[in-house]
Amino acid sequence: MLRLRYNEPLSRHTSFRIGGPAYCWVEPEGPKGILEAIDFVSAENKKFSVIGNGTNLLVKDEGFDGVIICIAKGFEKIQKEGEETIKTGAGLSAAKLVKYAFDAGFGGCEFLTGIPGNVGGAIFMNAGARNPEAPAKFEEIKDILLDVEVLDLKSREIKTLNRKDIDFKYRYSGLDGKIILGAGFKLEKNRKENIQDKIKAFNRKREWLTKISFPNAGSVFKNPEPGKSAGMLIESCGLKGKRIGDAGISEVHANVIVNLGKASAKDVFGLIDLAKTSVKQKFGIGLELELKIL
Ligand SMILES: Cc1cc2nc3c(=O)[nH]c(=O)nc-3n(C[C@H](O)[C@H](O)[C@H](O)COP(=O)(O)OP(=O)(O)OC[C@H]3O[C@@H](n4cnc5c(N)ncnc54)[C@H](O)[C@@H]3O)c2cc1C
Numbered sequence: 001m002l003r004l005r006y007n008e009p010l011s012r013h014t015s016f017r018i019g020g021p022a023y024c025w026v027e028p029e030g031p032k033g034i035l036e037a038i039d040f041v042s043a044e045n046k047k048f049s050v051i052g053n054g055t056n057l058l059v060k061d062e063g064f065d066g067v068i069i070c071i072a073k074g075f076e077k078i079q080k081e082g083e084e085t086i087k088t089g090a091g092l093s094a095a096k097l098v099k100y101a102f103d104a105g106f107g108g109c110e111f112l113t114g115i116p117g118n119v120g121g122a123i124f125m126n127a128g129a130r131n132p133e134a135p136a137k138f139e140e141i142k143d144i145l146l147d148v149e150v151l152d153l154k155s156r157e158i159k160t161l162n163r164k165d166i167d168f169k170y171r172y173s174g175l176d177g178k179i180i181l182g183a184g185f186k187l188e189k190n191r192k193e194n195i196q197d198k199i200k201a202f203n204r205k206r207e208w209l210t211k212i213s214f215p216n217a218g219s220v221f222k223n224p225e226p227g228k229s230a231g232m233l234i235e236s237c238g239l240k241g242k243r244i245g246d247a248g249i250s251e252v253h254a255n256v257i258v259n260l261g262k263a264s265a266k267d268v269f270g271l272i273d274l275a276k277t278s279v280k281q282k283f284g285i286g287l288e289l290e291l292k293i294l
Helices: 031-043 094-104 119-125 192-205 230-236 265-283
Strands: 004-009 021-026 047-051 064-070 078-080 085-089 128-130 138-140 145-152 157-162 179-186 216-219 247-249 256-259
Touching: 021 031, 031 047, 031 064, 031 145, 031 179, 078 094, 085 094, 094 119, 094 192, 119 179, 128 192, 230 265, 247 265, 256 265
Parallel strands: 021 064, 047 064
Antiparallel strands: 004 021, 078 085, 085 179, 128 138, 145 157, 145 179, 216 256, 247 256
């Protein structure tokens, strides 16, 4: 039985703490529940969108006139599948994947340390981080994926997509329109001390993030090209600390917008426009959003 929550404030479900209500919110407990939710979407003649942990999302002030399907609690399974392979549900947090892999003596996913999303959101976004020991090297979730289980909404069947058939790019998976249910990961046996050292190194690299005490959604823009960071470009335009309403460009890192109290999505869009226009004028570079807008 679907448990529907009408008029659900989306600010409660995003790390930004911004956004109006959804017409309806549902957290299916399995693939069957998703299909029931999709039937409900058709019956109500509404659109739908998928959410994981809401850490890469800016929801508009008017909210979402459709059904939000949250892939979380019903999809948290994790298990070993033979040598060095782990299968997880899409609703498992990235943190729990790192912890499980550590306990099992598997290395390779330490770069997910501190990324606050779920496995489904991390795959959709091809989440990643720079390797602290080799700063030129990015580690991304695509590098450790074997396959991704998705729900095909046309055939209503569960399909397993081989990682090679997915068009991953920087912060992009090409999985739009699909609902990610789970994934298989190929990790490597390693000594726990080595895994622990790597986790610590990633944590140290992310220390600056802990200095941001206001709600945010991580990086707002993609880095435009290797060696050119969106944060540095925005900072060079003198925009650190710039405020519109209750939204501000972080004093700590210029590629993060913070909600200083009661920021509206309109305030955040104002800062996004300002940063884009300023960087275009000063450097001739067009910044592209990493943040997803709902
Ligand atoms: C403090 C902070 C630090 C961050 N650091 C990093 C970082 O170092 N590296 C990095 O890459 N990102 C980082 N992020 C961004 C974010 O955490 C990641 O992109 C994360 O992987 C998003 O996962 P989520 O579950 O929160 O996805 P959501 O924000 O819920 O959704 C993001 C997108 O994925 C889609 N989606 C989510 N789940 C599914 C699913 N099951 N099936 C289909 N589509 C789905 C949504 O529709 C949406 O388009 C950070 C964010 C914050 C707030």
